[in-house]
Every structure is written in C-alpha cells, then in structure tokens.
Amino acid sequence: MxxxxxxxxxxxxxxxxxxxxxxxxxxxxxxxxxxxxxxxxxxxxxxxxxxxxxxxxxxxxxxxxxxxxxxxxxxxxxxxxxxxxxxxxxxxxxxxxxxxxxxxxxxxxxxxxxxxxxxxxxxxxxxxxxxxxxxDYGTVPLVLAARVGEFSTWEDVNSGNVTVAVRQGTSFEDLSRVIAPEAQITAIASPATEYQEVLTGKADLALTSSIDAANLVSQYPQLAIPDLPARVRTxxxxxxxxxxxxxxxxxxxxxxxxxxxxxxxxxxxxxxx
The missing domain is CATH 3.40.190.10 (Periplasmic binding protein-like II)
Incomplete structure (x- = not known):
C-alpha cells in the first residue's frame, strides 16, 4: 500500500x-x-x-x-x-x-x-x-522437534558429538566456528539447504537466523527452535x-x-x- x-x-x-x-x-x-x-x-x-x-x-x-x-x-x-x-x-x-x-x-x-x-x-x-x-536478527539452532530437549544450553550445541549444518558462504559459516568450535561443522552448498540436513538426519542441528528459523518451523512441524537465547545480534x-x-x-x-x-x-x- x-x-x-x-x-x-x-x-x-x-x-x-x-x-x-x-x-x-x-x-x-x-x-x-x-x-x-x-x-x-x-x-x-x-x-x-x-x-x-x-x-x-x-x-x-x-x-x-x-x-x-x-x-x-x-x-x-x-x-x-x-x-x-x-x-x-x-x-x-x-x-x-x-x-x-x-x-x-x-x-x-x-x-x-x-x-x-x-x-x-x-x-x-x-x-x-x-x-x-x-x-537485524539473532542466530539460533534449528533441530528436530523430537530432539529439542537435547539442546537446553549452548554448551549442548558446542559438543564434539554434534554435527552442525550451515549454509556455505553465509555469515553462519563463520559464526559456527565461534559459537560451536568443538562441534563438527558441515557447510552445505546451494541449492541444498542446512535445514534439509536436519530433516534427513545428516546433521543434529542447523545454525540460522531467528527470522528464517521461525518461518521454517511454521512450514515444517517436525522442526523446532530450542528454548535458548539468540546469539550474536547481526x-x-x-x-x-x-x-x-x-x-x-x-x-x-x-x-x-x-x-x-x-x-x-x-x-x-x-x-x-
């Protein structure tokens, strides 16, 4: 209008x-x-x-x-x-x-x-x-709704047993190494997406913006955002x-x-x- x-x-x-x-x-x-x-x-x-x-x-x-x-x-x-x-x-x-x-x-x-x-x-x-x-936005993890209880703190994200998917070339690729340096980071090249890695079980979680995460959760009820404070306002x-x-x-x-x-x-x- x-x-x-x-x-x-x-x-x-x-x-x-x-x-x-x-x-x-x-x-x-x-x-x-x-x-x-x-x-x-x-x-x-x-x-x-x-x-x-x-x-x-x-x-x-x-x-x-x-x-x-x-x-x-x-x-x-x-x-x-x-x-x-x-x-x-x-x-x-x-x-x-x-x-x-x-x-x-x-x-x-x-x-x-x-x-x-x-x-x-x-x-x-x-x-x-x-x-x-x-x-501006914050950075949040995106996980399977069935596993949301496994990630109650950011320390749970920053674990060597956790695979974190990020979109290649985005700011999250760099942020993942700051937020979760101990985790296994996998960078996904377009047109593949980081959230698809979570949906298919190839990754434990994805790091993305609070904006994208909220939209994805509304589209895919099998996804959820853990109850964690958003990191790194960007x-x-x-x-x-x-x-x-x-x-x-x-x-x-x-x-x-x-x-x-x-x-x-x-x-x-x-x-x-």
Whole structure:
C-alpha cells in the first residue's frame, strides 16, 4: 500500500540524486574501502540513472527473498524493499540470480549494482561496501522437534558429538566456528539447504537466523527452535561496490527517509519481522 508522503519523498530524493551525482567522496571516508576504483568509472548511481534500471543480486533461497510457489514471482521483505527503492527513483529492477558463495565476487565483477539484504560480515566488508542496516536478527539452532530437549544450553550445541549444518558462504559459516568450535561443522552448498540436513538426519542441528528459523518451523512441524537465547545480534544491509560513496550515501539517505516516514517499519511488520 502506497502513502501520501510518496510524492514529497520522490521530489526530495530527486534533489538528493542531483546533489550527490556531482559530489566527490572525501579522502577521510572509511565505508567500503578505497574509493579509487569506483571513481575511475563513475558511481554506479550514475549508471543506474542513465540505464533506467537497477541490477540487484539475490539468492532467492530464504525467507527474505524467495520464489512464490503459487505465482512463480519473487517475494519477500528484500524484494519489496528494492521495489520501493526503484519506484521512488522511477526505474526498473533487474533481478540477477546469484548464490551466497559468489555474492561478493558478483558485485566486485560488476554483475549487479547492489545486493538485497546481506548480513554484516567483516570478510565481506573488506571487498564491498554496506548500506546502513534495514533489519537485524539473532542466530539460533534449528533441530528436530523430537530432539529439542537435547539442546537446553549452548554448551549442548558446542559438543564434539554434534554435527552442525550451515549454509556455505553465509555469515553462519563463520559464526559456527565461534559459537560451536568443538562441534563438527558441515557447510552445505546451494541449492541444498542446512535445514534439509536436519530433516534427513545428516546433521543434529542447523545454525540460522531467528527470522528464517521461525518461518521454517511454521512450514515444517517436525522442526523446532530450542528454548535458548539468540546469539550474536547481526544487522543486515545492502551490499554495494567497494568505495562507491556516492551510491552508499544516496542509499543511506533513502533508508533513513523510509525509517522516518514509517514505511520501513510497516514493511517489517507486514513480513512479521
């Protein structure tokens, strides 16, 4: 549902685009690394506006970004967020399929201008820029409902007798070695999923986001989330080309405007986030 503040917001963003396109990033900036690479070819924002479309890398394999089985269309918080951005810029969206293992290399190679929602991760931040957060989540274990009583503490997760499945290339692959260093970690490459390893008994549990876990439990009654406090609250933002401060500043301005208008909170609530 669109609101009356959109026309005013659109005019505000248009003014911001005009101002930002002509701006040169300061040498003191730190977000996303060295700006020389972006500066040599101009900001992706210039290219987006000239092209009339924004290319967005998305995995399409989790609750924030998925293919609706009934309509065959892309759906989720991440998808609607980008569509809101495109509407305010009066441009089209070009979805570019990627996977978690190649998310960073795709943006570094210029296959897409931004990604959808991606967890903050210092490894990623060395090779790409991040926008301000649009969401955050905690890390939780996902187990068979019949075994939920076996995991009453995080010490039960961090055991050499426990096999932990994580999605390869995601932040959980790194977090698993911090949260459960004693456990046996198995990284699952897409299109296979970590929760399928639990369902088939190949893993004792999966580590995933509180958002994904809640959605999966509603789909698969044989899965459950142990009654443990979520670990490592993690912000989520869009990934951008490394050092493209013009694009990052513009996106951050847009995100802030969505927060203050209430549109971003409305979107979170619509997706029960």
């Amino acid at each position: 669109r609101h009356g503040y959109r026309p005013v917001l659109g005019l505000f963003l248009l003014v911001m685009v005009i101002l930002m396109v002509g701006c040169t990033p300061s040498e003191g900036g730190t977000q996303g690394g060295d700006s020389s690479a972006a500066g040599s070819r101009g900001s992706a924002l210039d290219q987006i506006l000239e092209r009339g479309s924004i290319r967005v890398g998305t995995t399409g394999d989790y609750f924030l970004s998925f293919i609706d089985p009934e309509t065959g269309e892309r759906a989720g918080f991440e998808i609607e967020l980008v569509q809101m951005l495109a509407e305010d810029l009066d441009i089209e969206v070009e979805w570019v399929q990627t996977d978690w293992a190649n998310l960073i290399s795709g943006i570094a190679a210029g296959k897409y201008d931004i990604t959808g929602a991606a967890s903050y991760n210092m490894g990623r931040a060395r090779s790409a820029g991040y926008t301000n957060p649009v969401l 912000p989520i933002g869009m990934l951008t080309p490394r050092g493209d401060f013009t694009l990052i500043n513009f996106l951050n301005t847009w995100i802030a405007s969505q927060e203050y208008s209430g549109a971003l909170e409305e979107l979170r609530q619509r997706w029960n986030l």
